[in-house]
Each structure stands twice: as structure tokens, then as C-alpha cells.
Amino acid sequence: MEAINARLFGPGLPPAGQTCTWQRDSGLISWAEGRTRLPATAGEVRVAGFDLQGIELAWQDARSGAGAQGRWALQVLAAGEAARVRAAPPAGWHEVFAKLAGGRRARRGRLALGWSALLLFLALPLLLVLGFFLLADDLAGWAASRVSVKQEVALGDASFAAMKPRLALRDDGEAAAVLRELGARLTRGSVYTYRFHLVEDKSINAFAVPGGIVVVHSGLLAATRSPEELAGVLAHEVQHVELRHSLKSIMKQLGLSAVWAMASGDLAGAMTGKAAQHMMELKFSRDAEREADSAGLDALLRAGIDPAGMPAFFATLDKAGGAPPALLSTHPASAARREALAARMQAKGSHPFEPLPYRSWPPAL
Template sequence: MAELNKIVGLAWGPGFQSTGSPVEVSISNYGLQLTTQDDYDGTPAWRDISVRKGGFNDSQVMIEWQGRAGSYMLTVSDISSVATLRVQLKTAPQNKENIKTAGAKIQDRATRIWSNAFIWGIFVLPMLVLVAIVWEHERLTTWAISHVTVTQERKWGEQIFALTKQHLTLVKGPGATMVREIGTRLSQGSAYQYEFYVADDASVNAFAMPGGFIVINTGLLALADNAEQVAGVIAHEIQHVEKRHSLNGMVKSAGLMVTASMVFGDLSGVASLGSALIKYKFSRQHEAEADIEGLKALVVSGISPIGMRDFFRKMSQKETLNLEWFSSHPASNDRFMSLDTAIKALLPATVAAKPLPYDYTVIKAVLLK
């Protein structure tokens, strides 16, 4: 029987926490052995495993494999575990070429770490970094997000939307066509490639995901009186993407672990956060910004902003009801008064824009079938 060595690390994947679960892993010449949601998934052989460097100064080892239940990742940061893993990678008879290469890189990195000041490298520096992340979480989050490209955000959005879509019933028809056409009109010239969808859901809600994925529920379309009111909601949600409110909320909801990973240059954990993070409750500042910038977008697109004000006022009057919209979009009379004030400052011709070319009575009739 192959001799087992123990290492410790953080595990991501089916059955583990979204921010990583501390685990103890047995390793041998065969491969890994740990407890997973699917027993088979917890015993991958080296030939089925990918190993790479990651984290701050490439001091971590990232181990990835594909199981029956999904994709798994193990992050190893402890220096003794890294050293143990290096030895095992060197002696395992079934190693692939990429594992051998990774093992050589790990050996070089471990040697450099041990040759530097042991106390600073192993104890003091990590503690200082942890303290900095805790005390400067807000600032570090903002800094990390500013270094995320639109392309990277789009990839995350695609993965999160793929997870979310499993729990949605997306519909087609005149309502979906109207939402897509209005959204395209409002997002012209954006760096994001938007996708607009309508979900068959009676709750009055709409949400925006990082990367430009926007979903409007049929319940919201049924409550609206006209296409201009729907346009106001879409303009508002687009601005949550443009101003990166959705991305900001996603990272903050994930906690310190993901922020630390992003600061250290490791972006792999963010993509596996899951669709639950879209329920992040926007701050009043973000809501006010999305309102005003959305109003500006309506004016630029030649759509009357009155619909936005009227629909949000309608929602404010129903604030005492249990509407899904308020779980992620906190309302206040001040917001609607600010919109009304902003509209009164506009030129009359801007407010009285040409009506949108949709027969909303027909659209609502189809939705209610």
C-alpha cells in the first residue's frame, strides 16, 4: 500500500464553502485522498490532476481536477505542506509532464523562501497582510476591482449567469423582444456586451449581473403601465453594471478570503462564487447613482424619463408590501424626490420625447396568458 503523507489547504468545489473550506489531504504516489461530496471525486490520480503556482509571489500551489460532481480546486499555502507536496510530485511514478514542471518550479520557489528571512517570510509578513486586509477591506476591494478588466468581468458573468439560468424559466415573445430592443438602445457605445432576458416569475423584480447580464421578471412587466416605465428599470439596472455596483457587491458578499485572493493576483476563486451573490443589497449611494445616471441615459437615448420616475414612485407606494425588488434595491422617498427634481430641471422637449413604438396593452395580455 502506498505511503500516505498529510498536507493542509483550502478546498473549493461541490460540497465545500464558496470561500474555501479548510481540509487535511492525504497524498501518495497514486494521487490525492480527501472527503468530497462524491466519494469518487475525492481520490483523483496524479495523471488527472493539474498543478500550478498562484497567490502572492507565486507562493501558493493550486491543484485542480474534474470530478463527477463538478470542478474542484485545492489551494496549498502552508510552507511545510508545499515542501511535502514538492517531494511527492517528484517521486510519484504517474506524474504527467506538466506536474513535473510544476514540481520543479515549486522546488525552486520553496528554496528561495527558506533562503530569505524565515521569521518575516513565514510569520510576520502574512500577519501584517491579514491585518491590512481586515482594516482596509473596503479600500482593497475597490483597488482589486479597479484592476479587473471588462473581459475578465464578462467571463465571471458568463459563469455566474450559467448557474443562475438553471433556476430561471426564460421566456420569449413580444415582452422579451421589447426588453432586448430597449436595452440595446440604452447601452449603445458601452464597453460591455449586454444580454437582456425576461424570466417567467410573478415576483416584481429585476437584477443585473457582472459583465452585462440583465434579467427582468414578468411580474415587473405586468405591474408597469407602459414601455417607458420598463425602460426606466432597464436604464437603472444597466447603470449598476456600468458603475460596477454588481461586481462590487459580488466581491464584498464573498468576504475577506476572495478579496485577499484578488489582491494577491489570484482570480480563480471569484468565478466559482455562484449565483446567490446577485442578491447583494445595493447601498443608497449606489441606488441614487444608478437612478441619476439611468435618467441621463434615457435622455441621451431619446426616451422620456417620466416613466422611470412614475414607476419608481409606484414601487415606493408599495414599499410596505413584500416585493422582491426591495430585497436588493432599498427604496426611499428621497430617491424619488431627487428624480422628480432632476426631471423638472430638464427641457420640456426632452421630457416629452416620442413614445416608444410598443403596444403595451398587447404585451401585457400575452404575459397574463
């Protein structure tokens, strides 16, 4: 005969319950001042206790009799005893216990799902890092596609502002005016509002900042032999903005922090410092260069500018001799790229082009 220590709640008992003994076989519940019996018709059963290891059987006593009528509850809180009650419920109570067990299994299922979600959440940054290394190009492209033009402009402006103190801008002279005129001709109808800047720097270089900022070094200007050659370089650089190469390249170099910055919603603010570091040495793939060449060629044709200046500038760079210009280290030029450009020009047929109206070349800073 098994006797279980329990706590009883019911009419006339202390609000905090009364310790009692429950005889499993007879159903008799007894305590110092009284006794009652667990009914053979089931009431309700639920988990109880702080750790939900216990069990509570509750029933309504409708018998007439002194003080017995009302709601009763019997709590078995010791985990071992509660488990034994669950394993072998009292007579008449099997069905409600079975229902409780079903409910517990469902809760455990939900809990397991909760844990896997939490694990996934914790592992997500790790997966993202891994993903970025495996699929850097695809991911950078995807991330870039989530950036609005407005965000891109904010990012570009902030980066340019950060690098500005190190640039010797020469935006007031004749050369800068020519740069802006040619640039405006090449970017008509674009979603970006372009800004062209001239920097006094002897290295032969030019670069495009996301959002529509194109920077040309005075060394590059000095190396061009005609305004058409400069237009060729500008047309090419502009396409790195139009085709979002600069943005993708930045996203790729920044890797996870770009994803992080996007998630935090402050792309420009979070990336400014780092983006500025990378801006001048953005590297593009050969595919991106070919794309920029052919789209640049189309832009020159639309603007009515002789595209022959583009391949001509490559030749100029070749003849320059000495160390390869900075422009070529960031814009890999290959024989294949030039051949593709020549073939594309041939396919477009010959047009009569009016020479660009700048008499003395190169213009003065």
C-alpha cells in the first residue's frame, strides 16, 4: 500500500494548503484534523510546482456534508512521486492523465523547435562569414542589390567627405571645368547626379565612388593626348558607378561588416571610415572592366563623342613606359579587353564625329 506525501487545498483548509497523506490504493487522503477521498470520477490534472515536475489533481466535490462541498486540489510536488503517479494514474483518471501527457509532448516539441531556432540564430553570423568567403561575389552582388540609390549616394558622399582632407582638389580651374562638361555629356539621363573632381596628383589614375562621384588625377589628364582620350576614361569610370561595380566592390571588401551595417540600417554611417580607405584602390574583375568598356563605348556614341579615344588611351599608357600606371593596377587591362573593344567599335560601324571643341590640350589646372 503506497502512501504519498501531498498537499491538499480545499474548503476549510489553510490558503497555503495542508500537508497530507494520500493512500494510492484506497484514494484516502488524511491529515491531522480530517480526511477525504480522491473521487473515482476524474477531475482535472495539470503540472504543478516551481519546476513543473509536480502534478496537481483537482476536482469539484458536490457531496452535501459539512464543509466538504467545493473545489479540492491535491498536489504531489516531489518529482519521483509525481512521476510514479503519472506512470500509474489513479482509477478513473487515466484519460485526463493521457491528455496531459499528450500536451507535454507537444510542448517539448515546441521547446525543441525553440532551441534549434536559437542555435540557428547564434550560428547565423558564422554562416554569413563562411558564406561571404565562399560566395563573396554573389553575396556582394545580392547585398548591393538591397542598397537603394539614396543609400548608395549617402555612402559615397560620406566616403568622399572622409577622404577629402587627403586630396588636393583643383576644382576651380579650366581643366576641372572641361572635366565637368565632358562628364555631363556622358551622364545625361542617369539616375545619379554626377560630380567630377580634379585632384592634383602626378600618378596616372582615376576612380569612381559609389553614388556618382568621379575623381581624376592631374597626372592622368596630362597623359591624355586629346579630349577624346579623357572622354574615353570618363565614360569608362562612369560605368563603374552605373553598373554599381564600385558599390559591389566596396561591399565585397567590407564583407560581413557591410551585411551588418545594412542590417543596422545605417550603411553610410557604419561604413564611412572603412569605405574611404578602400575607395581609391577598388579593384574590378576583368568581366567588370569589359562591361564598363562596352557600356562606356555606348555612352560615348550617345554623347556624339568619337569612341576611338578609349582604345587610343590604352595605347598612350603603353607608350608611357616605366612603372605601370596606377590606373592599370586597379583596372586590369588585357590584350583581350582591347580586342573586344576594337571588335565592338567595328560592329557599331563608323560615324562622323565632330572633334571635341577644346583647342589647347591638355587644359591648364
